[in-house]
Amino acid sequence: MAANEGFFVENAAPLTDGARAAFCVLGMPRGGTTMTAKLLQAAGIFMGQSLPVTAEDPDFAKLLKDKAPDRGEFDALLATRFGAHRRWGFKAPYKNHWDLLDAIPDSRFVVVFRDVLAVANRNRISTSADLLSNMAANLALQTQLARFIAKSGRPVFMFSYEKAVLEPQPIITALQDFCGAGSNAATRAAMMAVIRPNDSEYAEVMDRLASNVSCNLDIVNPHRIAGWARAASGKHLNIRITVNGEAVAEVVADRPRDxxxxxxxxxxxxxxxxxxxxxxxxxxxxxxxxxxxxxxxVLARRAVPA
Known part of the structure; x- marks a missing residue:
């Protein structure tokens, strides 16, 4: 019986010499997508310039934050990236526009899966999120990811975050091959150095972002969602609201309430x-x-039974 090495390649298709490719990193928020993007970067894939600690390309993050991103702008950004880099990638964990991602030419997806309890507990600690609601939301997102993978027909490298932490060598070797990075020992060593469970710098930045904001969901029913969100600085917040894993609105929290x-x-x-x-x-x-x-x-989560 073959050993479970913690990864699987769906629709395997080796990259030939000179072939171009766009790598898209997908996964749950706080589910290992930052580590995954940095693994690709260590493998020699261009993942963006002036990356923040979250390794999220600012150009794609700015465009994909919209509920309905401009397709022309998205295509222009793809053309710019392909014009400058034969192989490049970006991380898109928070707002997954499945139709846009499916339309990227020569795309290959790298999807990380992490224990939903670990993710939910991190959010409980840092944002006081409800643990079970958080788990439900992340399970819903994992279901969406699985459906997208099944539908896309593109090469997809899936791996377990926990397996990567415990036994990184097989996953890194396979990911090198998936990226067309060869078997270079120096590249492999650089990728091994990326795997840092409980990265304190990342956790500190994300917790600080969350702690500077107070948010509450006062009303959640089939007709409307209402609440408030306040930044310590007093700046009005632009917030994104999802229901059952699907984005329904992006609004500014600026309505006055006595x-x-x-x-x-x-x-x-x-x-x-x-x-x-x-x-x-x-x-x-x-x-x-x-x-x-x-x-x-994440500012707030709430689950309401049927």
Missing amino acids: DLSRHFGDAGDYAFEVPLEAGLYAGKPLSVEVRDAGTGA
Whole structure:
């Protein structure tokens, strides 16, 4: 019986010499996508310039934060990347526009899967998220990922974050081959150095982003979602709201509310309200998530049974 080395390649297709490729990193928020993007970077794949600690390409992050990104701008960015790099990639963990990703020419996907309890517990610690609601949201996202992989027909490298931490060598060797990076020992050593479980720098930055914001979901029902989000700086927040893993709105939390004004001693203009499509969620359980649209940081989650 073959050993379980923690990875699998769907629709395997070796990269030939000179072939171009666009690598897209997918996974759950706080599920190992930063490590994965850095692994590709260590393998010699261009992943963007001036990358933040999250390794998220600012050019793609800015475009893909929109609920309906401009297809012309997206295609132009792809053309620019292919014009400058034969092989390149980007990380897209927070807002997965499946139709856009499926349309990328010569694409190859690298998808990391992580224990949903570990991810949810990290969010509970850093953002006071509800553990079980967080687990449900991440399970829903993993289901979407599996469906996308099955539908895309593109080469996909899937691997377990936990296996990569415990036994990195087989996964790194296979990922080198998937990227067309050969078997260079120096490259392999650089990739091995990337695997740092519980990276303190990353955790500190993400926790700081979350801790500077207060957010609450006051109303979650099949008709509307309402609540408030307040940055410590007083700046109005652009937030993204998802229901059952699908984005439904991106709004600015700037509506005034008397109760918020009394509580915070200021204008109290931090509220938001989003109507939901009539009948779409009737009789269904709801898993709602609020994120900072700029950073991707989780601000609040709430689950409501059917």
